[in-house]
Amino acid sequence: MANAQPNTKTDADLRKDALAVLTGNRQGTYTVPAIGLYPYQWCWDTGPIVLGWASVGQWDQAWGELDKLFSAQWPSGMVPHIVFWEQSDDYFPGPEVWSTGREPPTTGLTQPPLPVSAAARLFDADPDRDRAREQIGLLWPRLVAWLAWIERARTGPHLAAVVVHPWESGMDNSPAWDEPLAATPEISNEHLERRDVATVSAKQRPSTKEYRHYLGIVAALRKAGWDTERQVADSPFAVEDPAFTAIMRRAASDLADIADAAGQDASDVTRIATQARAGLAGLWDEQLGWYRAFDVRASTPTGPPTASGLAAMFGGANHAHAHRMVDGLQAWSSAVKFSVPSSDPTDKSFDPIRYWRGPVWVLVNWLVADGMKLAGLEDEAETLRAETRALVEQGFPEYYDPRDGTGIGGQGFSWSAALTLDWLTKPDSTP
Numbered sequence: 001m002a003n004a005q006p007n008t009k010t011d012a013d014l015r016k017d018a019l020a021v022l023t024g025n026r027q028g029t030y031t032v033p034a035i036g037l038y039p040y041q042w043c044w045d046t047g048p049i050v051l052g053w054a055s056v057g058q059w060d061q062a063w064g065e066l067d068k069l070f071s072a073q074w075p076s077g078m079v080p081h082i083v084f085w086e087q088s089d090d091y092f093p094g095p096e097v098w099s100t101g102r103e104p105p106t107t108g109l110t111q112p113p114l115p116v117s118a119a120a121r122l123f124d125a126d127p128d129r130d131r132a133r134e135q136i137g138l139l140w141p142r143l144v145a146w147l148a149w150i151e152r153a154r155t156g157p158h159l160a161a162v163v164v165h166p167w168e169s170g171m172d173n174s175p176a177w178d179e180p181l182a183a184t185p186e187i188s189n190e191h192l193e194r195r196d197v198a199t200v201s202a203k204q205r206p207s208t209k210e211y212r213h214y215l216g217i218v219a220a221l222r223k224a225g226w227d228t229e230r231q232v233a234d235s236p237f238a239v240e241d242p243a244f245t246a247i248m249r250r251a252a253s254d255l256a257d258i259a260d261a262a263g264q265d266a267s268d269v270t271r272i273a274t275q276a277r278a279g280l281a282g283l284w285d286e287q288l289g290w291y292r293a294f295d296v297r298a299s300t301p302t303g304p305p306t307a308s309g310l311a312a313m314f315g316g317a318n319h320a321h322a323h324r325m326v327d328g329l330q331a332w333s334s335a336v337k338f339s340v341p342s343s344d345p346t347d348k349s350f351d352p353i354r355y356w357r358g359p360v361w362v363l364v365n366w367l368v369a370d371g372m373k374l375a376g377l378e379d380e381a382e383t384l385r386a387e388t389r390a391l392v393e394q395g396f397p398e399y400y401d402p403r404d405g406t407g408i409g410g411q412g413f414s415w416s417a418a419l420t421l422d423w424l425t426k427p428d429s430t431p
């Protein structure tokens, strides 16, 4: 990791700028990831976003966004990855492509259950204890139903969590998915009306070929009727994902930790946490020294070391494993200036500006730094925090080029701003 740069902005200034971004992306009761590029409510983005609102004392907004997301939960317990609250021409594929028949319209996939840990953090930190107990009481059955659905419908051969589409991982075009994605059907050209490349350079986004596969999987799941109990069988793509499993483990253990204080029963979440921990251990690759995805269809571990493996630390990975990966991360630093690149910079798949194939993401750094602390790597966590702070001083883009820290992708990105408020600056300097 690069040595931390001296701060050029005060915490107070940075907080003011971050809050302006979050406020600009707020659509009343929910906050979009970025105006134009992502005009709806996204599932795992809601986790960091509510932490950001809480950090500036906007507790009702924070709890309200979680409530809003869960109001779109499916009867099975699945929380959809996008909720299409408003009509927008800025995004493809929109509700008509998904055709899930839900009201409000949603996609038929999920994302890592990070909002669960965010709810637990809000419960711990809300100074109004009556509100905290009331809100967690209302959310509790919905939080547990989501985790129970993942356990029931998405447990893979190693007991890790299975994603049935790269979009479910949140790390869409990671090289970890290259092989399983190549084995899925492609839809034909005429259905492809990408809007993302109107605002962001195509070189910084997934390729058109990848999009054809993404939509091929959507078409297969749509044809199968969006039966969320059987998507692992219905999808041409099924992969056990370390980061998803780690976030699941952390979600369940965070709920177990607050269950007593919240007056709730911990038995389901304790069982789920134990299983997810075993699942994570099952994805450890001793030879590579990294947590690695497992392609369920091809029955083989897949892909180079990526940020998904590192984010396993957020789930409380085995300390010896965490230390080994952090040694590996130090070795990455000879190839790039800023950590954490989203994929191994020494691998041939690395692309420093293309989305999840190289760029640094603030959310990944937060997950990794938090996980480092769980593994007793306090100094490394602090170095990563300081380095991330240096990146956000130039603004809150979607991601950064790890070679020189240039901000790229969408601009005014909510989780970059929200985690600046919750993690990278001190709240007592709030303007």
Ligand code: GLC
Pocket: 033, 038, 042, 043, 044, 045, 169, 170, 171, 172
């Ligand atoms: C992209 C990211 C995903 C995120 C979404 C909205 O699809 O890959 O992780 O949730 O944008 O920000």
